[in-house]
Amino acid sequence: MSGEISMIGSVILALFLAGYLGQQYLPPPTPKVIGLDLGTTFCSVGVFHPGSGEVEVIEDEQGRKSIPSAVSFTATGVLAGHEAADLADRNPQNTIYDAKRFIGKIFELEVLEQESIRYPFKVINNNGSAEFLISTNRTFSVSPEFIGSRLLLKLRKMAERQLGVLIQKAVISVPAEFDERQRNYTVRAANLAGLEVLRVINEPTAAALAYGLHKVDVFNVLVVDLGGGTLDVSLLNKQGGMFLTRAMAGNNKLGGQDFSQRLLQYTIKRVQQEFGVPPTLKEDIYHLRQAVEAAKINLTLQPSVTLRVPLHLQTHSSSGTPEGAAPAPVLFQDVITRELFEELNEDLFQKILAPVKTVLAEGHLEKENVDEVVLVGGSTRIPRIRRLISEYFGKEPNTSVDPDLAVVTGVAIQAGIMGGSWPLQVSAIEIPNRHLRKTNFS
Structure with missing residues (x-):
């Protein structure tokens, strides 16, 4: 009887050893x-x-x-x-x-x-x-x-x-x-x-x-x-x-698109101030939107960025353009600072705290009793948003x-x-x- 128990123990040990060696030396299976x-x-x-x-x-x-x-x-x-x-x-x-x-x-x-x-x-x-x-x-x-x-x-x-x-x-x-x-x-x-x-x-x-x-x-x-x-x-x-x-x-109507839209609206006003007319062509709006989106992302790491966008504006000087031909491009340039971006969106950023406060109230929890605050979603990269949450909870989010x-x-x-x-x-x-x-x- 003792010999049978010893043999079973040896088999189990061999199986464990085989599994260990398999994990160490055999290629792992492909996840499916x-x-x-x-x-x-x-x-x-x-x-x-x-x-x-x-x-x-x-x-x-x-x-x-x-x-x-x-x-x-x-x-x-x-x-x-x-x-x-x-x-x-x-x-x-x-x-x-x-x-x-x-x-x-x-x-x-x-x-x-x-x-x-x-x-x-x-x-x-x-x-x-x-x-x-x-x-x-x-x-x-x-x-x-x-x-x-x-x-x-x-x-x-x-x-x-x-x-x-x-x-x-x-x-x-x-x-x-x-x-x-x-x-x-x-x-x-x-x-x-x-x-x-x-x-x-x-x-x-x-x-x-x-x-x-x-x-x-x-x-x-x-x-x-x-x-x-x-x-x-x-x-x-x-x-x-x-x-x-x-x-x-x-x-459900607050996010990175709204922050970009605020910056886009500001940029369109700057174009009108500089050239006398706002951009109206779909291609111009599209290129401005792309430039603004890139600027928003870069401002998470840099204190300022420079926008450089060629535009085909319908200005007074382009009135002599032959019918059907696109106006000659002009180059719009502007420096966007992080401070400006934060100023344009400060009221939207403050809206983030409303659901935070509601969740704590409905959960019957004081903010000091939150063990971990974790950030999800690309818009939480924005330094002002991280600072806002950090100041509210008195500690850095994860x-x-x-x-x-x-x-x-x-x-x-x-x-x-x-x-x-x-x-x-x-x-x-x-x-x-x-x-x-x-x-x-x-």
Whole structure:
């Protein structure tokens, strides 16, 4: 009997040794479950690599780690990501963006009409659901989940190109305030892209995973997610590996696009002051918008930037231009300082604190009792915003993770867990709060 026990022990020891040696010397398996962040303005895909335990956010052919959440329809095909965004000014009626705002939602007719005013494409009502009217060589409508599926298909193809394997399974993130219908329609978008969704994870929980908060001793976590078009603030309680979303608030009409728009409006006034006329050509507005967006990004690192934009203005001196010919270009130059940018947007920046205060009040928590403040979304790179949050809480927010990639990093970690990758992480479990409602300051 003792000999049999000894033999079983030897077999178990050999198996452990074989597993250890396999992990040390055999190439790790290729990950086959991807993590997807389908954002309002940008989306990304990541994978958790077994063995190294590292997350890779997958790049496109030009080395970019995210793609615009835009889909453009032409007479010859459907484009997604950067290719679609490049057509936004030339094909505005058929280039759809912000589809995430509509996915799975039921609208009253008046509300949908009010929402659609801000877009150059046509939004129609189909029994309470939003659809987008497309007119190329024919006229047809597409659903928000179809738009999402084209973006997810693009991300899936990027992952397959990088990993060299067929990808059929994924974990996907959604805003914490998404109801069951919105979550189901997001899953439907993934299914249309040929993906089986193993789990849907809340974006604040994904961010907490990215920051490693599931493995450290913290209890109250505040997540400030400020992207291109929306602000979401979530208060999480963590016990062990479980997260409970305790309170939510936000502003679905506040983000980086609004800060850029303020700077664009200022720039248009400066053009008129210098040349006597405002820019009116679509190409001029497009080039100014691109220059302003680049300036906003550069001002996160530099105290000032110089705008240099060639414009084809319809000035008095161009009145003699032959009919049909474009006016001769003029060069608009201006120095934009960080102080000017902050002054133009100070009232918008102050709006960030309103949902922060609401979340703390609804969560019955004093700001001094927040253990960790984490920043998510590219707009949280803006120094004034970081300073504002730091001054309010009396401590520096956690910025150890790239805010643009925090959500996709966390989703990729969860995808690795679902795929059984080693070294295994502690899985974050979300406790559903059925009675939670989001306060919106739009």
